[in-house]
Amino acid sequence: MIDGNEILSQLKKLRDVTTSKDIRQLTYAMFPGTHCPLMGAAMAVRGIKDAVLLVVGTDECAYYTKHMTLYSDDFGGLGGRCVSAVLDTRDVTFGCKAKLDSAVAELVAEYKPRAVFVVTTCVVEVIGDDTDSMADAYTEQYGIPFLSVHTEHFKCENHLPGLERTITACFDLMQQCPPAGTVNLLGQRMGKFETTELSRILRDNGVKIGMQLPCGCTVDEIVTAASAKVNIVVNAIALPLAQKMREKFGTPYVFFDKYTDPDRILKTYETLFTALEMELPAEIKELYRKAKDAVAKAKPELQGVSYIYGNTPFDCLEFNQFMVKLGMVPQIIQTVSVEPERDQEYLTDILANADPYVTKTANIAPLQYVYDVLHPSLYLGHEYAPRLRKKGIAVVRSDAASGMLGFEITEFISRELVRASQEAKGYQKEVLA
């Protein structure tokens, strides 16, 4: 039996975290563990409609990646555009070039791709094959772009670097273009941009959306992405690409993350419309007022509500700051990154009211024993709701926010936090009974 108190005693509190390296795992044996960057790369290529994902790695890596794409319309299912070059002992010993040469020849002949992402996995990186050079050679040989993406998991924490590296690799496709006055959307991982408040506001004000990477674009749209007036970056995974585009093409970018704090959202809208050289639409102020009202309404309901933060579509510390300002009490924050200097803006507010434990994500097996020590009311993230119910804990369901950007997030999450906290009260009565 795991001792929840003992696990907690080995964790650092947020106040004591001086660098991300201070963040420990709950246990050395983890389950389920984080997603790998290979999955992130697959998520990114999924949205590039006429590109093919070529996984170079073990049969296991290739199997799981293909398995993930089987039910994806975007990938085309079983016969879709996720394929692999599976390495055996011989390839590991003598290098994967011969296998890859042959696989690429078949791929080009059968799929006639517009671009190919050559995604390497752990083993290829361990043996040190130069897939960058191979990709360059294939580009020259076949006259279509081959982009090499490295996804070794032993060098990073989770799947996000896979997304980041894949969309950053797209930079090599981009060419100088005459301005088209559009805005590009960079970094939307899940959900459809078209359904968001931000999309509607841009549309209503005559702003045309250009390339949407990685949530739905073609290779040609990537090639002409530099024609945009502004890049809107909706997740940090796209910041390296946006910075490269700014350096080479002079395209400015605005970081419009999935913020929850209405004041921060307002500032971001103001920055965006300044970049677009447009007046801030009057509607923004009205949406801001409604978001503030939603927060004011939720605040009394959420005083003292304790929670464990797992994983949400939002920025971890920004959202925790929002919840702490609502009067909620974080007990554990699961994250892979806290850098006090970088995150000062958020940490000041959180630490003024609470000092939660900090641990890495994706290790829910030992968490079961921590619940019995901390007795939180809410869990934010993916967990087994029926199991938590027995412990008087309600799950905050925030996945729907994947398709949101702007003040709609504030309203949505304020409502959801209140709903879940009321649900938790009911569960706690069940437990007592």
Next chain:
Amino acid sequence: MSLTRFLPTPSDRMGILWSLLAIEDCVILEYGPAGTTHFSMGLFGELGESQQNRLFTTHMSEDDVVMGDVSRLEKALVEIDRNFAPKVIFVVASSVAAVIGTDIKGVCSYMQEKVKARLIAFEQGGFRGDYSVGLLEAYKLLVQELPVEHPETKPDTVNLIGFSMGSYRALSDRWELEELLKRGFGLKIGACLCGETSIHAVEQMGGAAINLVLREEGLPAAQILEKRFGTPFFAGSPYGYQGTLDWLQKIGEMLGRPCNPELEAELRERINEAAQYKMYWMMLKEDCPKAALTGEYHTITGIAEFLGELGVPAENKICLHTLRGISNPDPSVRACASEKERLDILRGLHRQLILADDPSMSVCPSDNVFLRISMPVVRGGQVAKHLPLMGIRGADFLLETLEEYLQMLK
């Protein structure tokens, strides 16, 4: 021909993992990057295997890879032993651990004195062949390491060896075999390598009356048990009515007791009824019945034999895994060198009975009649545990599709 368009054949490591997950009272610890473990959850869930408090990963950092630091493996072993007190901890190498040459056995050896659980290492890492090789290794290592020297003698118990949760309708087949053994001889299943079994059952394997080997990859394990405990074994799977009757009779001979006459009579009646199919084929004016099978060796050979008895020759028998574990493979069974070779064969089939896996069926022309008999499952899923391919019910089920095929032919 190096491109894999569909799902590659699972690796030895995957076969080992799904075998070990089917054993209660143990924990599996993977030494490697965490993403592989997380990624595997979907597949193992589809196979009906619970991973909660059963499967863990250490993760691996660049330092571990470069410096060969195994301290996180050591700490994880101590932690699991203390927190879950399993009887056995299986330590399974990842592909990265295998490539950098981590001495997993060595770590288990010196860590053994620091933990109560028995530590057993699997160092394959995914490079020694496909899953059938992994199954062979898993069965073999389990019977080498776990059965106790002086088990309780159980004359009414048989062990199953060569069972795999990665086989299509695995749990249904187990249910059917359980029924047949119970009805035929009043026998119970002791250990089942590997499906719905426990460390305790594996420890007591030496006390069983006989070992039934369902697929050839289980033979080395059965030979080890024969040598250690003198337990006789019989290799074969009961496909079709005649095949099931032969299987039961062979078990009866080995046990020195007759099979339940009612069960035998039921099977003989089914054999007689099914013999009529040969007459139906003679009434066809244009078509000649033909079958093509893809899947696991024992399944396709077993079902092909059944179809042959019914007058439907299997023109193509394509094994989806290596034949390395098969001592004298049927020369009419081919293991294609590449996916493309297999797809090219399947694309050319017309008006045949196709018994195969979903990806193979997806490329066949639509003028065939189809039945899934093999993993992987892509369309729908497996829920029922009472729809076997083996035994009487399995043969009944196959005949339903044969009826459909008959209706299509002219």
